Amino acid sequence: MVETLKPETSEQVVEAIAWATGEEAPVEILGTGTKRGFGRPMGDGNRLIGHAVDLSGLSGITLYEPEELVLSAWAGTPLAEIEAAVAEKGQMLAFEPPRFARLYGGEGGTLGGMIACNLAGPRRPKAGSARDHILGIEAVTGRGELVKSGGRVVKNVTGYDLSKLLTGSFGTLAALTQITIKVLPAAETEETILVSDMDDAAAVDLMSAALNSSNEVSGAAHLPSGTGAVPGPVTAFRIEGFAPSVAARGDTLRDLVGGHGGVSTLDREGSRSLWASVRDVDGMAAETAETGETGDDDMPLWRLSVTPNRAADIVSAVLATVPGTVQYDWAGGLIWFQAETDADGTGHAAIRSILAAHGGGHATLVRASEDVRRTVDVFEPQPAPLAALSARVKESFDPRHILNPGRMYSGV
Amino acid sequence: MKMPEPDAQTLARRDEIVAAMHAFVPGEGVISDETGMAVYESDGLTAYRQLPMIVVLPETVAQVSAIMRYCNENAVKIVPRGAGTSLSGGALPAADAITLGLGKFNRVLEVDYENRCAVVQPGVTNLGITHAVEADGFYYAPDPSSQIACTIGGNVAENSGGVHCLKYGLTTNNILGIEMVLPDGEILRLGGKHMDSEGYDLLGVMTGSEGLLGVITEVTVRILPKPTAARALMIGFESSTAGGQCVADIIGAGIIPGGMEMMDRPAIKAAEAFVQVGYPLNVEALLLVELDGPPVEVDYLIGRVREIADGLGAVSIRVSESEDERNQFWAGRKAAFPAIGRLTPDYYCMDGTIPRHRLPEVLERMSVLSEKYGLGVANVFHAGDGNLHPLIMYDANKPGELDRAENFGSDILRLCVEVGGVLTGEHGVGVEKRDLMSEVFTEDDLKQQQRVKCAFDPNQLLNPGKVFPTLHRCAELGRMHIHRGKMPFPDIPRF
Ligand SMILES: Cc1cc2nc3c(=O)[nH]c(=O)nc-3n(C[C@H](O)[C@H](O)[C@H](O)COP(=O)(O)OP(=O)(O)OC[C@H]3O[C@@H](n4cnc5c(N)ncnc54)[C@H](O)[C@@H]3O)c2cc1C
Numbered sequence: 001m002v003e004t005l006k007p008e009t010s011e012q013v014v015e016a017i018a019w020a021t022g023e024e025a026p027v028e029i030l031g032t033g034t035k036r037g038f039g040r041p042m043g044d045g046n047r048l049i050g051h052a053v054d055l056s057g058l059s060g061i062t063l064y065e066p067e068e069l070v071l072s073a074w075a076g077t078p079l080a081e082i083e084a085a086v087a088e089k090g091q092m093l094a095f096e097p098p099r100f101a102r103l104y105g106g107e108g109g110t111l112g113g114m115i116a117c118n119l120a121g122p123r124r125p126k127a128g129s130a131r132d133h134i135l136g137i138e139a140v141t142g143r144g145e146l147v148k149s150g151g152r153v154v155k156n157v158t159g160y161d162l163s164k165l166l167t168g169s170f171g172t173l174a175a176l177t178q179i180t181i182k183v184l185p186a187a188e189t190e191e192t193i194l195v196s197d198m199d200d201a202a203a204v205d206l207m208s209a210a211l212n213s214s215n216e217v218s219g220a221a222h223l224p225s226g227t228g229a230v231p232g233p234v235t236a237f238r239i240e241g242f243a244p245s246v247a248a249r250g251d252t253l254r255d256l257v258g259g260h261g262g263v264s265t266l267d268r269e270g271s272r273s274l275w276a277s278v279r280d281v282d283g284m285a286a287e288t289a290e291t292g293e294t295g296d297d298d299m300p301l302w303r304l305s306v307t308p309n310r311a312a313d314i315v316s317a318v319l320a321t322v323p324g325t326v327q328y329d330w331a332g333g334l335i336w337f338q339a340e341t342d343a344d345g346t347g348h349a350a351i352r353s354i355l356a357a358h359g360g361g362h363a364t365l366v367r368a369s370e371d372v373r374r375t376v377d378v379f380e381p382q383p384a385p386l387a388a389l390s391a392r393v394k395e396s397f398d399p400r401h402i403l404n405p406g407r408m409y410s411g412v
Numbered sequence: 413m414k415m416p417e418p419d420a421q422t423l424a425r426r427d428e429i430v431a432a433m434h435a436f437v438p439g440e441g442v443i444s445d446e447t448g449m450a451v452y453e454s455d456g457l458t459a460y461r462q463l464p465m466i467v468v469l470p471e472t473v474a475q476v477s478a479i480m481r482y483c484n485e486n487a488v489k490i491v492p493r494g495a496g497t498s499l500s501g502g503a504l505p506a507a508d509a510i511t512l513g514l515g516k517f518n519r520v521l522e523v524d525y526e527n528r529c530a531v532v533q534p535g536v537t538n539l540g541i542t543h544a545v546e547a548d549g550f551y552y553a554p555d556p557s558s559q560i561a562c563t564i565g566g567n568v569a570e571n572s573g574g575v576h577c578l579k580y581g582l583t584t585n586n587i588l589g590i591e592m593v594l595p596d597g598e599i600l601r602l603g604g605k606h607m608d609s610e611g612y613d614l615l616g617v618m619t620g621s622e623g624l625l626g627v628i629t630e631v632t633v634r635i636l637p638k639p640t641a642a643r644a645l646m647i648g649f650e651s652s653t654a655g656g657q658c659v660a661d662i663i664g665a666g667i668i669p670g671g672m673e674m675m676d677r678p679a680i681k682a683a684e685a686f687v688q689v690g691y692p693l694n695v696e697a698l699l700l701v702e703l704d705g706p707p708v709e710v711d712y713l714i715g716r717v718r719e720i721a722d723g724l725g726a727v728s729i730r731v732s733e734s735e736d737e738r739n740q741f742w743a744g745r746k747a748a749f750p751a752i753g754r755l756t757p758d759y760y761c762m763d764g765t766i767p768r769h770r771l772p773e774v775l776e777r778m779s780v781l782s783e784k785y786g787l788g789v790a791n792v793f794h795a796g797d798g799n800l801h802p803l804i805m806y807d808a809n810k811p812g813e814l815d816r817a818e819n820f821g822s823d824i825l826r827l828c829v830e831v832g833g834v835l836t837g838e839h840g841v842g843v844e845k846r847d848l849m850s851e852v853f854t855e856d857d858l859k860q861q862q863r864v865k866c867a868f869d870p871n872q873l874l875n876p877g878k879v880f881p882t883l884h885r886c887a888e889l890g891r892m893h894i895h896r897g898k899m900p901f902p903d904i905p906r907f
């Protein structure tokens with residue numbers, strides 16, 4: 001039985017982790033646990049996880065100054081609460097964090113969980129990911145010490161950028177307690193131009209051309225299996241901003257994409273709902289939403305970060321090895337791949353060598369049964385010198401390997 | 413500023429080390445005579461000078477790796493150097509260290525428009541990247557004022573910013589990958605042409621690491637299509653409070669300008685005297701706001717910003733009607749440093765960041781400090797992101813003035829921290845702000861940063877004496893103090 005500790009102050013987090021360190025008792029660090037299926041099953045050799053440190057008790061926005069574009073909150077604050085607060089002031093988290101919980105049949109999620117996984121949605125090519133918007137962090141290391149990095153100002157090079165290091169570290173370096181992020185004005189309006197019936201290669205080329213044009217495209221996705229409304233392949237281009245500008249850029253973009261397929265336009269509402277579904281990869285959401293567990297028979301879901309213009313070649317090579325369905329985002333830079341076979345995940349080697357042969361990148365096994373995630377590398381394996389450096393970085397924060405041990409890499 | 417005592421053993425082996433370097437780098441790539449090394453004795457922070465032990469200018473990654481491996485095995489320190497424009501003494505040599513100049517790594521290796529990136533060597537200048545792609549309508553967005561001279565390697569090491577960073581981000585937001593060499597000679601790649609480097613964000617840590625973690629030997633940068641139009645407004649206000657309010661209202665209206673800069677009265681006066689572009693001399697604050705994007709958007713936003721400024725009682729508003737006029741508006745701001753330089757034998761450029769709304773108070777207290785120290789100060793300000801550049805005027809030839817300028821500067825930075833800001837927005841800690849680090853960080857914070865340093869550089873051979881006020885040995889930092897047997901968390905709810 002795992003005992004859950006629910007600290008309500010950062011001092012209590014320090015206390016809990018200092019104890020775990022003293023006892024060499026590995027702990028699971030979690031927010032609301034919605035992304036528990038993301039990562040390797042934890043445990044380090046035969047040391048079992050006996051305790052969980054649940055940070056959802058550290059909740060609430062502690063500072064929000066819209067005119068300074070800055071927001072601080074406790075790590076356990078529900079992401080929805082933060083998005084509602086900024087929306088009320090006409091602002092947004094520009095990196096468009098996806099609702100990853102849905103991939104695992106859940107809902108919700110916390111700020112800390114989102115930062116720990118470094119999430120980013122369709123605006124990634126233009127606006128960056130979570131790591132690009134983090135300004136400061138307070139966290140408790142595996143040494144049981146509360147440390148901070150960064151601050152509450154946008155421009156800051158005082159000391160190493162440990163906030164970025166902790167972003168995307170999946171709770172393996174420190175338990176995040178407080179987070180400061182940059183927020184940005186939300187666009188006044190938006191529209192999306194759809195082009196139908198392009199094959200993948202043509203779509204990838206056109207997405208590249210659109211991003212290279214001066215139309216400030218803030219989303220470029222290709223959905224080979226269409227959307228709910230449109231059955232065939234659809235390629236979508238989003239434009240956001242002030243109304244007169246969106247209208248003008250919409251016109252020039254329609255000229256650019258015209259002639260490549262049937263062209264139609266989604267208004268603001270239609271555009272919003274399309275991109276929400278691209279962001280959350282709705283087409284690949286867990287089917288077992290009720291139980292909150294993905295069944296063991298589920299086939300692997302992969303997230304591939306690749307050189308954008310190689311995307312179509314990568315997909316055709318992957319599909320020749322493992323059949324499945326795909327969604328392209330980030331103008332090709334992000335490929336979601338839901339395998340239809342390969343229950344045991346053995347296709348990972350082929351997938352990863354295809355990536356390596358096409359300009360590099362990384363493949364992450366986002367969803368698979370626990371057994372598969374135990375045997376197949378969930379995160380891209382690293383070359384030896386890099387793996388050794390990562391292990392030393394882990395060591396510097398958590399020398400006794402008590403924080404989410406093994407979640408990213410075996411032994412880290 | 414005290415630098416670490418040079419290591420006598422290393423100095424005694426100098427000839428042997430020079431010979432070893434000649435074996436790694438042929439011909440003129442090793443400089444060991446005093447005259448040859450003199451040009452490397454300082455960087456942009458000219459108050460500090462120190463001849464290096466040896467200067468080595470490698471040309472290939474293999475050479476860098478061999479040099480680093482040798483130095484690691486022989487306990488020889490290394491100071492990486494780009495163009496030497498650092499304003500914090502980041503590239504200041506050490507008497508017992510090799511200055512490793514990356515200037516010969518000066519090639520653009522690949523421009524890849526389809527993936528909107530360029531692969532360049534670290535010695536390519538910041539502006540050199542834009543030059544390589546501008547004919548095709550692209551540019552590299554971060555634009556430090558030193559962009560003609562400073563290198564992309566130095567930009568990554570300092571996480572440099574510029575006027576355009578408000579809208580387009582800092583160096584860290586505009587690079588996709590690097591190749592680097594660790595102190596033990598290992599060559600690593602972080603990131604690439606894909607987005608988000610895998611595993612821990614070591615690319616994020618390397619950016620802004622001030623040459624303390626590894627030597628950068630290649631950089632993949634993002635390039636962007638050039639905005640089709642840009643226009644600027646030049647707005648004068650009777651007070652910095654009104655100027656600051658204008659900045660807040662522009663952002664509050666959801667507008668993120670391509671650039672938004674402010675100057676105070678002494679800076680305006682100096683700039684106008686120098687370049688004569690028609691800056692208003694009857695105002696306390698001058699705001700330059702540049703809007704870029706498609707022409708329709710630019711024109712629309714010019715109107716919106718003008719309304720906001722009018723509403724706040726701006727004393728003067730001019731809108732650029734041509735590229736020439738826009739460049740004129742900027743000419744004064746861009747020449748602000750040399751303009752101040754004409755008024756004073758020496759000036760000292762500070763770089764604190766503050767929460768923007770504290771600006772009036774900070775300027776007020778700065779002028780009190782200015783009187784206390786008997787030294788003039790002019791302010792240029794990246795207004796959009798709260799990054800202040802107070803320029804303290806002094807005369808190094810007058811006994812005691814340099815010390816006074818430095819103390820004045822330290823007080824300004826303490827003030828920035830006091831109001832919720834930080835010591836440095838873009839120039840780095842280097843040697844200059846090293847001893848102020850404990851104003852911002854606790855002992856635990858600093859020790860954790862140093863542990864990360866140890867993960868990269870366990871023998872602490874890279875860029876010694878920079879960034880950290882107190883040196884600890886890595887073994888000592890790694891030790892854990894365990895409080896065992898303590899009753900676990902009596903107060904924490906458990907389930
Ligand atoms: C007039 C003037 C205006 C300036 N304006 C701005 C500005 O607007 N914005 C801004 O951010 N900065 C500005 N600076 C500061 C400076 O130009 C930047 O910090 C710049 O990035 C330094 O680049 P460099 O090539 O000169 O590096 P250097 O000064 O040679 O080195 C800087 C640091 O980087 C390290 N380093 C250099 N190359 C490498 C490498 N390849 N691998 C590892 N470490 C390396 C060095 O060890 C050192 O710590 C200005 C400086 C001057 C003189």
